[in-house]
Amino acid sequence: MDENIRRKPPVIADVAKRAGVSVPTVSRVLSGTTRVSPERHARVLKAIEELGYRPNGAAQALARGDQAMIAVFTSSITWYGYASTIHGIEKAAREAGYLITIAVVEATSPAQVAAAINQVLGQPLAGAVVLEYDPAGVAVLAALPEWLPTVAAAAGGVKATDRSHAYMDDEVAAAQATRYLLDLGHKTVHHIAIPSAGSESARTLGWRRALRDRGISTPEIVVSDWAPMAGYDAARRLLQSNDATAILCGNDDIAIAAAKAARDCGLSVPDDLSLIGFDDQPLSAMWDPPLTTIRQDFANLGREAFKLLISDRAGEPQNIRIVPDLVVRGSTAPPPASL
Amino acid sequence: MDENIRRKPPVIADVAKRAGVSVPTVSRVLSGTTRVSPERHARVLKAIEELGYRPNGAAQALARGDQAMIAVFTSSITWYGYASTIHGIEKAAREAGYLITIAVVEATSPAQVAAAINQVLGQPLAGAVVLEYDPAGVAVLAALPEWLPTVAAAAGGVKATDRSHAYMDDEVAAAQATRYLLDLGHKTVHHIAIPSAGSESARTLGWRRALRDRGISTPEIVVSDWAPMAGYDAARRLLQSNDATAILCGNDDIAIAAAKAARDCGLSVPDDLSLIGFDDQPLSAMWDPPLTTIRQDFANLGREAFKLLISDRAGEPQNIRIVPDLVVRGSTAPPPASL
DNA sequence: CTGAAAGCGCTTACAG
DNA sequence: CTGAAAGCGCTTACAG
Numbered sequence: 001m002d003e004n005i006r007r008k009p010p011v012i013a014d015v016a017k018r019a020g021v022s023v024p025t026v027s028r029v030l031s032g033t034t035r036v037s038p039e040r041h042a043r044v045l046k047a048i049e050e051l052g053y054r055p056n057g058a059a060q061a062l063a064r065g066d067q068a069m070i071a072v073f074t075s076s077i078t079w080y081g082y083a084s085t086i087h088g089i090e091k092a093a094r095e096a097g098y099l100i101t102i103a104v105v106e107a108t109s110p111a112q113v114a115a116a117i118n119q120v121l122g123q124p125l126a127g128a129v130v131l132e133y134d135p136a137g138v139a140v141l142a143a144l145p146e147w148l149p150t151v152a153a154a155a156g157g158v159k160a161t162d163r164s165h166a167y168m169d170d171e172v173a174a175a176q177a178t179r180y181l182l183d184l185g186h187k188t189v190h191h192i193a194i195p196s197a198g199s200e201s202a203r204t205l206g207w208r209r210a211l212r213d214r215g216i217s218t219p220e221i222v223v224s225d226w227a228p229m230a231g232y233d234a235a236r237r238l239l240q241s242n243d244a245t246a247i248l249c250g251n252d253d254i255a256i257a258a259a260k261a262a263r264d265c266g267l268s269v270p271d272d273l274s275l276i277g278f279d280d281q282p283l284s285a286m287w288d289p290p291l292t293t294i295r296q297d298f299a300n301l302g303r304e305a306f307k308l309l310i311s312d313r314a315g316e317p318q319n320i321r322i323v324p325d326l327v328v329r330g331s332t333a334p335p336p337a338s339l
Numbered sequence: 340m341d342e343n344i345r346r347k348p349p350v351i352a353d354v355a356k357r358a359g360v361s362v363p364t365v366s367r368v369l370s371g372t373t374r375v376s377p378e379r380h381a382r383v384l385k386a387i388e389e390l391g392y393r394p395n396g397a398a399q400a401l402a403r404g405d406q407a408m409i410a411v412f413t414s415s416i417t418w419y420g421y422a423s424t425i426h427g428i429e430k431a432a433r434e435a436g437y438l439i440t441i442a443v444v445e446a447t448s449p450a451q452v453a454a455a456i457n458q459v460l461g462q463p464l465a466g467a468v469v470l471e472y473d474p475a476g477v478a479v480l481a482a483l484p485e486w487l488p489t490v491a492a493a494a495g496g497v498k499a500t501d502r503s504h505a506y507m508d509d510e511v512a513a514a515q516a517t518r519y520l521l522d523l524g525h526k527t528v529h530h531i532a533i534p535s536a537g538s539e540s541a542r543t544l545g546w547r548r549a550l551r552d553r554g555i556s557t558p559e560i561v562v563s564d565w566a567p568m569a570g571y572d573a574a575r576r577l578l579q580s581n582d583a584t585a586i587l588c589g590n591d592d593i594a595i596a597a598a599k600a601a602r603d604c605g606l607s608v609p610d611d612l613s614l615i616g617f618d619d620q621p622l623s624a625m626w627d628p629p630l631t632t633i634r635q636d637f638a639n640l641g642r643e644a645f646k647l648l649i650s651d652r653a654g655e656p657q658n659i660r661i662v663p664d665l666v667v668r669g670s671t672a673p674p675p676a677s678l
Numbered sequence: 679c680t681g682a683a684a685g686c687g688c689t690t691a692c693a694g
Numbered sequence: 695c696t697g698a699a700a701g702c703g704c705t706t707a708c709a710g
Contacts, residue, residue, distance in 0.1 A: 012704060013703080024705075027705060027706090028680085028705095033706095035679060054457070054460045054461070055704075056704070057397075058401040058463040058703080059702070061686090063685080063706080064704080078423055086441075090441060091443070094443065101440045102440075104429055119438060121393045121396075122393070122438075123438060124396050147348055147391075228624070253622065260625045283592065286598075288599065351687060363698085366690090379696085395686085395687050398689090399687080401689095402689040
């Protein structure tokens with residue numbers, strides 16, 4: 001087919017030569033910015049086709065000075081909330097013609113954070129969105145150079161900062177869930193916490209506030225991480241040292257693990273123990289009993305974060321708040337005493 | 340601090356000027372390829388520091404002709420298997436100094452596939468790995484230009500192809516799981532299938548083969564997609580029209596959904612119905628009963644795919660095969676009749 | 679509508 | 695060890 005077997009992909013000059021036009025003319029039909037006479041236009045298209053030509057992105061970026069890549073900094077791509085947020089960002093970015101590069105930063109040590117950031121900054125970047133869900137996210141956000149347009153996707157209230165945030169108002173949601181449990185008749189609500197970006201997650205803060213507002217002293221917090229196994233251990237610890245009747249769990253994985261822990265302790269959900277999770281991940285509704293949880297539209301959060309990034313170029317930092325809602329299903333009920 | 344507030348990020352010439360050296364000298368200290376006298380070296384470092392200089396990746400890529408970005412094509416980033424595979428690729432790539440760009444291609448229509456590919460090919464790419472888990476993956480693999488080093492991560496046997504594959508031998512695993520159920524005393528094994536890359540997934544093929552080998556005719560297949568809700572519907576359909584005692588489910592999400600369907604039909608797992616899933620996702624062990632499943636090390640698959648990509652440059656296509664293992668837990672038991 | 683020219687920011691031989 | 699020069703592949707004013 002091809003008369004010339006070439007090692008290197010064809011470049012714009014090859015196309016120009018084959019089409020018998022100048023390089024800028026090829027560039028023009030590529031960009032569509034300027035009229036090109038019909039026959040030349042067709043010749044160029046033909047040459048592109050025959051050569052299988054693709055513009056070199058690095059050269060385009062260099063010449064234009066524009067960048068079409070945005071970096072997503074995250075500490076995980078497998079946990080449900082993280083994956084869903086990234087999905088939302090990716091989709092919005094793709095539709096806007098941007099490409100995504102994912103940089104996973106698991107550590108918080110300045111050296112490792114800096115190394116990860118440097119690798120990514122080697123790319124021509126239009127901006128960055130960082131998932132500020134945990135300490136690694138916080139570290140990245142702080143270490144990113146000021147000149148790089150950046151927005152954070154966060155769970156919980158936003159502290160004073162010079163960067164835009166799209167955030168889930170988990171504080172309000174946690175308070176609402178806690179109140180729901182209290183209104184059911186529970187004397188208090190226990191809490192298994194997820195890792196947090198600051199000293200305490202918004203979920204923990206909301207739970208704390210709801211109890212305080214009702215004059216109830218906060219039980220000791222049990223901490224877990226994102227893994228179900230850790231949630232299981234945390235729940236066992238909690239159940240062994242307390243006569244808890246209700247637990248607000250940091251997320252659905254933990255709530256599901258807590259349900260297993262309860263079973264293993266001879267407790268039944270919701271008759272002996274009420275459980276509320278966070279996220280409404282796809283499996284939560286399949287649980288037995290179906291999980292009462294706080295639905296988080298992470299994909300939407302990601303989308304909003306991306307929109308902020310694109311729009312706020314050179315403005316004041318802006319925040320956008322998303323309020324999650326409580327989905328009541330079968331894992332919550334009045335405490336055993338009040339039956 | 341800084342005497343010059345500049346709109347644009349500093350470039351290498353700014354550093355050279357400030358350090359009182361030539362541009363190539365800065366380039367040399369940056370790359371470390373050539374000796375630079377100690378004092379000049381120090382001056383350059385200082386200037387870089389003061390200016391907050393970062394090399395422009397597009398310019399570097401252009402000048403060097405080398406690429407440090409690899410594209411991952413996938414139809415999803417949220418489903419467990421996909422996310423875990425991407426995680427494995429990302430980690431291996433990062434450690435090798437490569438960056439990842441994620442291209443989500445959900446459609447299979449030639450136009451949409453081509454559009455997605457073109458957007459990515461605009462980047463300077465070292466290669467691509469495509470998750471060939473479904474029709475979209477197959478379409479992408481077929482549409483990628485030949486000159487781009489590409490490897491596929493697949494679930495199941497590899498057909499004759501000119502691209503390297505890292506694959507999970509799901510056929511063998513499915514056959515093993517089916518035999519396990521048969522050995523438990525089940526007369527036959529039903530199957531709820533996931534979407535497949537070809538006409539039938541390797542999981543389905545293995546199940547089919549195991550039954551055939553025992554002279555058992557294959558029950559009608561019920562198809563589902565990745566969503567638990569779809570799995571639930573599929574399971575209900577199956578349970579309503581059959582007296583199934585064992586089901587090999589296309590993945591854990593489906594198995595968990597099938598457990599709910601069974602419950603809703605008044606059946607108990609594993610006493611009335613045995614269930615086997617695929618994946619061993621984190622929640623599967625938390626299930627009640629804990630799920631018997633075929634563990635898939637997706638992260639390892641992703642890692643191997645990346646290694647193939649880096650090594651096979653300019654060689655024959657190579658395949659690497661990973662064999663998943665059956666993890667027996669509580670969702671499988673002899674059929675009710677044999678109790 | 680179209681080409682010659684300059685430039686994007688870096689790297690790599692080439693000569694000292 | 696170091697600088698002047700050319701070049702990577704494209705785009706964008708500038709003149710027709």
